[in-house]
Amino acid sequence: MRALNYRDKDTVIHALSPLVKLAWGGGLVLLSLIFNHPVYILILFLSIIPMVRLAGVGREWASALKFTLWLGLSIIVINALLSYHGDHVLVTAPFRLPVIGYPVITLEAIAFGAVMALKLAVIISVFTLINLTVHPDDIMSVLLKMRLPYKSVLVTSLSTRFVPCLVEDMGRISDGYRTRGVQLDAGSWIKKLKNRSKITLALLANSLDRAVQVAEAMEARAFGSGQKRVLYKDISISRMDAVTLGVGLLPLAAGIIVRTLGYGDYQYYPNLTSIGGGAVEWLVPAMMLLLLAAIVPFAFIKRRVEFD
Amino acid sequence: MIRIRELNFTYNGADKPALQNIDLTIEDGQFVLITGASGGGKSTLCRCFNGLVPHFYGGKISGKAEVQGLDILEHSPKELATKVGMVFQDPENQLVTADVEREIAFGLENLGYPKNLIARRIEEALDTVGIANLRFARNNELSGGEKQKVAIASVLALHPDVLVLDEPTSELDPQSAEEVLRLLERLNDELGLTVILIEQRLDRVVHLVDRMLVMGGGEIIAGGSPGEVMNGDIGELGIGLPPVIRLMRELKSKELSLNGLPLTVKDARLRLQKVLQGAKTASFAEGGVNPEAVLNMDRVWFAYGERAVLKNISLDIDRGGFIAVMGRNASGKTTLVKQLNGLLKPSKGKIRLEGVDTRKSTVAELSRRVGYVFQNPNDHLFADTVEDEIAFSLRNRGTDENHIASAVEVMLDEFELSQYRKSYPRNLSGGERQRVALASVLVGEPEVIVLDEPTRGMDYVLKKKLINYLDDYRRRGNTVIMVSHDVETIAECAERVVLLSEGRVVVEGSKREVLSKALLFSPQINRLAQALSGYGVADTTLTVSEMLEQIG
Numbered sequence: 001m002r003a004l005n006y007r008d009k010d011t012v013i014h015a016l017s018p019l020v021k022l023a024w025g026g027g028l029v030l031l032s033l034i035f036n037h038p039v040y041i042l043i044l045f046l047s048i049i050p051m052v053r054l055a056g057v058g059r060e061w062a063s064a065l066k067f068t069l070w071l072g073l074s075i076i077v078i079n080a081l082l083s084y085h086g087d088h089v090l091v092t093a094p095f096r097l098p099v100i101g102y103p104v105i106t107l108e109a110i111a112f113g114a115v116m117a118l119k120l121a122v123i124i125s126v127f128t129l130i131n132l133t134v135h136p137d138d139i140m141s142v143l144l145k146m147r148l149p150y151k152s153v154l155v156t157s158l159s160t161r162f163v164p165c166l167v168e169d170m171g172r173i174s175d176g177y178r179t180r181g182v183q184l185d186a187g188s189w190i191k192k193l194k195n196r197s198k199i200t201l202a203l204l205a206n207s208l209d210r211a212v213q214v215a216e217a218m219e220a221r222a223f224g225s226g227q228k229r230v231l232y233k234d235i236s237i238s239r240m241d242a243v244t245l246g247v248g249l250l251p252l253a254a255g256i257i258v259r260t261l262g263y264g265d266y267q268y269y270p271n272l273t274s275i276g277g278g279a280v281e282w283l284v285p286a287m288m289l290l291l292l293a294a295i296v297p298f299a300f301i302k303r304r305v306e307f308d
Numbered sequence: 309m310i311r312i313r314e315l316n317f318t319y320n321g322a323d324k325p326a327l328q329n330i331d332l333t334i335e336d337g338q339f340v341l342i343t344g345a346s347g348g349g350k351s352t353l354c355r356c357f358n359g360l361v362p363h364f365y366g367g368k369i370s371g372k373a374e375v376q377g378l379d380i381l382e383h384s385p386k387e388l389a390t391k392v393g394m395v396f397q398d399p400e401n402q403l404v405t406a407d408v409e410r411e412i413a414f415g416l417e418n419l420g421y422p423k424n425l426i427a428r429r430i431e432e433a434l435d436t437v438g439i440a441n442l443r444f445a446r447n448n449e450l451s452g453g454e455k456q457k458v459a460i461a462s463v464l465a466l467h468p469d470v471l472v473l474d475e476p477t478s479e480l481d482p483q484s485a486e487e488v489l490r491l492l493e494r495l496n497d498e499l500g501l502t503v504i505l506i507e508q509r510l511d512r513v514v515h516l517v518d519r520m521l522v523m524g525g526g527e528i529i530a531g532g533s534p535g536e537v538m539n540g541d542i543g544e545l546g547i548g549l550p551p552v553i554r555l556m557r558e559l560k561s562k563e564l565s566l567n568g569l570p571l572t573v574k575d576a577r578l579r580l581q582k583v584l585q586g587a588k589t590a591s592f593a594e595g596g597v598n599p600e601a602v603l604n605m606d607r608v609w610f611a612y613g614e615r616a617v618l619k620n621i622s623l624d625i626d627r628g629g630f631i632a633v634m635g636r637n638a639s640g641k642t643t644l645v646k647q648l649n650g651l652l653k654p655s656k657g658k659i660r661l662e663g664v665d666t667r668k669s670t671v672a673e674l675s676r677r678v679g680y681v682f683q684n685p686n687d688h689l690f691a692d693t694v695e696d697e698i699a700f701s702l703r704n705r706g707t708d709e710n711h712i713a714s715a716v717e718v719m720l721d722e723f724e725l726s727q728y729r730k731s732y733p734r735n736l737s738g739g740e741r742q743r744v745a746l747a748s749v750l751v752g753e754p755e756v757i758v759l760d761e762p763t764r765g766m767d768y769v770l771k772k773k774l775i776n777y778l779d780d781y782r783r784r785g786n787t788v789i790m791v792s793h794d795v796e797t798i799a800e801c802a803e804r805v806v807l808l809s810e811g812r813v814v815v816e817g818s819k820r821e822v823l824s825k826a827l828l829f830s831p832q833i834n835r836l837a838q839a840l841s842g843y844g845v846a847d848t849t850l851t852v853s854e855m856l857e858q859i860g
Contacts, residue, residue, distance in 0.1 A: 006406075008444060136406045158404060164448060165400060175651050176687035178671040179680040180748070181704045198690045205734050206686055210401050217402035218414075219364055221462065222389035227420030232413040232427075 004060055004131050005164075011133075012299040013055035015306075017241040018138035019145070020248045024295055025126040027252030032122040034259050037266040038111075039275060039285050041118045047251075047292035048125045054296065057132045064128040065121065072117030079113030080105045085269040112268040136160060141235045150229060158214065166207065173202045240302045247298045251291045258284055310334040310357060310470065310502075315371035317352060317361060326352040328526045330371070334519075336469065339496045339503045341513055341534070344523035345546035346739035346767045350506045353523065354472045357504065358392035359385040376469050389415060393463025395473040397765075399455035399480075403447045403462075408439065411447060412462045419466070433465040436499070437491060451637070453484025457491065464495075470502040471495065477507065478765035481637040482793050482828075489513060508767055511550035511796065511832060514538070515571040522547055539569045548768025551796055552576045552832045555852045559859070573832055577839045580859075587844035587858040592820065602627040602756060602787050603648060603678075608657035610643055617643045619811040620657070625756075630778070630788045632798040632819070634829060635808035641791045644808065645758045648789065649678040661756075676705070679754035683761040685745035689733040694725055694744055697733050701752045719747040722777070739770045746774070756787040763794045775801045799823055799831040799850040824848040 008014070013021070032044050052061045084100065086108025093103040130139075140157045144150060174184065177199055184195050237245070258264055263284045267273045276282050315330040327349050334340055342350050355361040359380045362369045373380045376391045396402045405411045412433050416426045434440040437457050442450065450458065456476050463471065473492070477485035493516045496503045507513050514520070514534040522530040522537060522545045530537050530545055537545075538553050549557070552573055560569070570576040601624040610618040617640045625631055633641050646652040647659055650671040659666045666674060682688060691697035698719050702712045720726045723743040728736060733744050742762075750757065757778075763771050779801055782788050792798055798805060798819065805822040807815040807829065815822050824834050825847060837849035840859075849855050 005448070006446070008446075137410050154404075161404075161406060161448075172682065172684070172687045175646075176682055177690065179649060179651065179675045179682075180688070180690075180701045181672045181675050181752075183670060183672045202686070202690055205689075209686070213396065213398060213401035214404060216360060216364060217394075217396055217459075218404055219385045220358055220360065220389060220394040221415035221466070222386045222418040223414075225386040225389070225418050225420075227418070230417045230420050230423060230426065232417055232423060232430075233410060 004064065004128060006132060006135050008135075009056055009133075011055050012303050013051055013129075014133050015303050016133075016244065016299050017235065017237065018134045018142050019235060019237065020241060020244045020295075021130055021134050022139070022142055023245055024248035024251075025130045027249055027255075028126050028292075029123050030252060031255045032119045034255065035264040036115070036268075037264045037285075038115050038118070040264045040288065041115055041122065043285050043289045043292065044122045045118055045125070047289065048122065048129065050293065050296050051129060052125070054299070055129065055133050057129065060132055061125060061128055064124055068117075068121045068124045072114075072120055075117045075120065076110060076113035079116065080109045083109040083112070085109065087270045088272075108268050108270065108272055111272055115266075115268075137233065138235065141231060141233065144231065145235050162207075162210065165210070166203070169203055169206050170199070173199050173206070176202075238306075240305050244295065244298045244302050247294050250294065251288065254288065254291050258288065309336055309374075309376065311372075311374045312356070313372045315356065315369070315373055317356070317367055317369045319352075319365060319367045322367075325526050326367075327356070330528060332521075332528065334470075334502060334504065336502055337496070337500045338519055339492075339517045340505070341510075341517040341520045342504065342506045342523060343508060343510060343520065343547055344529070344767070345769050347737040348523040348546070349526040350523050351474050352526075354394070354474055354504060354506060356380060357388075357470060357472050358394050359383055359388045360394070386418075389468075390419070390466050391468055392470045392472055393460075393466060393468035395456065395459045395463060395471070395476050397475045397478055399452045399459060402459050403455060406446060406448075408434075408442045408445050408447065408450075408458050408461075411458055412465050415462060415466045429465040429467070433461040436464055436495070437461040451484065452480045453487055456480065456484070456488050460488075460491065468501075470504065472504045474506045475508065475765060476505070477509070477512065482795075483636070485509075485512060489516060492516070508548075508765065510547065511552075514550065514553070515575075534571055535569045538571075546767065546769045548771065550832060551852050552836060555833065555836075555855055558852065558856055573835045573839075576836055580836070580840060581843075584840065584843045584859060587840070587846075589844070590846055590849070590854060590857045592846075592848070592854055600627045601625060602662060604660045604663075605647070606658045606660070608647060608654045608659060610647065610652060611655050617811050618647070618654075621811075621813055622657075623806065623813065623816065625787060625789065626804075627755075627787055628782060628785050630782050630801060630803045631790070632802035632805045633789065633791045633808065634793065634795075634798070634805060634822075635814075639808040640811040641808055642760055643811075645680075645760060645789060645791055648756070648758055649680050650674040651680070675701075675754070676752060677754055678756045678758060679749040679752060681746055681749050681757065681759045681762060683764060685738070685741040686734070688745035688748055689741065692732060693730050694733050694736075695720065695729045697744055698725075698747045698751050700748060705752075715751050719751045723747045738765065739767060742766065742770065746777075750781070754786075756789065757781065758789045758791075760791045761793070762790065763792060763797050771797065795823065795829055795831045799833070820848045820850060823850055 028044055032041060035041055052058055084104055086106030088107035089104045090107055091105040096102050136157060140153050143153045178184065182195055185192065312330050312332040315327055316325055317327040318325040330353065344350055352361055356373055357375055363384045369381065375388060378388060378391060403411055405414055409430060412430045413426050416429055434443055437460055439457050439461060442454060447455065477488055480488065489512055492503050492505065495501045505513065517534060520532065520534045520537045521528050524546055538549055542549065553569060553571065556570055556576055567579065570579050603625040605621050605623040608618055608621045609616060621644065633644060635641050643652060647654060650666050650669060653667055661677060689697060691700055695716050698716045699712050702715060720729055723746060725743055725747060728740060733741060736744065762774060775797065778788050802819050804817065805819050806813055807822055823830050825838060831850055833852060833855050834850050837845050837855065838847045841847040845858050
């Protein structure tokens with residue numbers, strides 16, 4: 001859990017404004033949801049790699065991807081087993097199910113599952129990169145900049161901060177339970193559920209205790225004093241940040257236009273359509289790739305400008 | 309100045325007052341220690357100083373309390389924040405931001421101070437507390453001691469006149485605790501800050517403070533300079549005197565002229581050197597080691613991921629022994645004892661319980677024979693009532709209900725919990741919860757009991773009862789293994805000591821071999837004995853009674 005926490009590093013990606021990274025990441029997640037075409041999704045995924053390398057978080061990203069791989073494989077397997085659309089039957093089960101008939105595994109279902117898994121990899125990669133390169137308090141500052149209410153933002157930020165504590169509490173409470181002779185994973189499912197619910201209740205009681213202590217500590221430091229709150233480390237947007245922000249948002253804007261024009265869609269069922277047709281079909285994703293990659297040189301330029 | 313007159317306070321839903329008849333004046337610049345048995349009202353009184361009581365907790369209050377001229381009934385904690393800074397017990401649960409600089413800025417931001425003033429105050433606070441090197445550090449990567457220093461810096465930035473600390477060292481290892489206390493001494497000495505400190509371990513603080521208050525039953529039952537309080541009748545106060553002071557009181561009662569009560573080892577040494585003529589030869593009874601090992605660790609290695617935490621540990625734990633496991637934080641103590649009941653399994657090597665490899669048994673099976681008491685009693689509490697909590701393990705094993713009922717009665721009686729039998733365990737005080745946790749493990753009569761830091765934050769009365777119980781438990785043929793930083797307790801009750809460092813056993817032997825003549829891990833009396841060895845005092849003396857045998 002702690003391995004994916006933010007660590008301060010001297011890289012061009014860390015030096016980018018948190019607003020830029022959040023806008024770029026948010027854009028990428030939205031694009032992965034509006035595009036269906038495997039080439040476009042692959043481009044989105046590939047565009048993250050230089051950012052990860054420049055941020056020096058390759059190892060952490062790889063460990064997040066390892067987790068995604070298992071999740072992705074299960075998406076592919078479940079989709080292949082449960083979706084009987086598609087004309088290219090690869091395997092037919094030797095038994096018959098009521099209503100469905102003979103279950104089949106089709107090439108189309110596997111392909112659809114694989115692209116869904118790739119979409120998931122894009123989303124998890126973006127969250128990992130943001131988590132590793134944006135200071136949690138900067139995320140809070142960005143949300144405040146967007147004029148979200150301070151108390152709600154603080155509560156969200158506090159809940160994220162205490163997630164590692166919750167994980168540690170969970171480990172300790174489970175150990176406490178096991179040393180009292182309880183086998184958490186043995187017995188009927190009702191027994192297992194009962195055991196788990198006791199742990200959850202203890203965890204909840206601990207969390208409530210913690211909430212009171214945190215509230216007390218905040219109150220003792222004048223939280224909610226009635227004065228207009230100042231943000232010591234406010235997010236300032238320089239002219240160069242504004243330019244980079246524009247570059248970061250460009251792929252999203254272009255993607256929406258491209259999608260409106262009918263590009264980036266793909267039919268998986270009943271037959272996989274051809275991946276590419278004419279020159280325009282390849283030119284549009286190539287342009288998207290360029291727009292997605294444009295943030296990298298701008299990150300260097302921003303750093304250079306600030307250095308000068 | 310703090311001025312309290314006839315203050316009474318009762319929490320909502322409580323049947324007895326938490327504070328009664330409090331009359332107290334604390335002058336500016338004093339260093340005041342508040343101590344006493346748990347549940348005596350110390351924390352409640354301290355929360356009055358900044359208005360958390362009654363504004364945050366609610367309840368019925370009467371009397372008058374003024375802090376720096378402000379009535380706490382009329383001013384909320386937010387308004388009092390610039391007058392009284394408060395630091396709490398748990399370092400984890402009082403930091404609200406992600407890094408040190410923003411943590412210090414938090415209170416100043418709440419007060420709407422201009423940014424340039426916030427920047428200046430952050431600089432001051434970092435330098436005053438001596439943590440400038442941690443400015444950009446992430447809070448979750450700090451040690452417990454560093455977190456407490458950050459908490460102190462974050463309240464100092466508000467420029468309070470009074471600093472109140474509620475057992476700030478109880479969750480810290482001895483070195484970190486020492487650093488925090490030294491910092492408080494400096495803040496009081498150099499800045500003239502009024503410091504009010506709640507603390508159980510008197511040996512750490514009595515020499516630092518100007519004034520000592522003892523609380524019990526919601527009242528101030530004794531007060532004065534530390535010398536005055538500890539020289540008086542302490543029988544009913546429920547406080548544990550540091551060993552060196554106990555020794556000097558005993559000597560004084562034998563009419564040895566010591567000219568007042570010394571508070572430190574150095575002070576005691578200087579006074580004793582003036583009056584000592586010579587010492588009687590003493591021979592200390594050593595409990596022999598039982599050749600029969602109940603647990604055996606054979607070249608045990610353990611790693612979290614790629615990080616080796618235990619490195620080639622070989623250890624025999626003798627049946628009926630009392631073994632203390634000591635070492636710095638992160639030296640592998642808890643990891644070592646968690647191997648003994650299967651909570652963690654060795655990466656390499658073997659652990660045998662009476663010759664049988666523990667890897668072949670589940671935690672549930674091992675827990676019948678090796679009981680484990682965690683540091684935080686909350687990790688033990690799952691049931692709706694105290695008696696159900698104690699009965700839990702037996703019921704889980706399918707023990708006969710008649711036997712369960714009688715075993716629970718014995719435990720309720722033993723740990724003085726009968727009056728709480730129907731209470732929800734988490735509603736009890738810290739000391740009471742600790743007793744429930746102990747009872748819930750000991751009811752199963754394991755032949756080995758492992759306790760992880762059982763005396764941390766414990767008041768004197770409870771600690772004494774625990775030691776007596778464990779001693780009795782061991783005499784019945786059982787084995788006690790205790791992880792602890794508490795050298796004084798170990799000197800009193802352990803037989804053998806295992807000292808760990810960086811996951812390796814550095815020293816293992818009788819407590820006398822390990823604790824005497826050591827620099828860091830020697831008890832107060834041994835430090836005194838070393839200095840008095842020229843007078844014939846054995847430099848292996850560990851306890852007050854052993855010292856009295858020679859010079860009493």
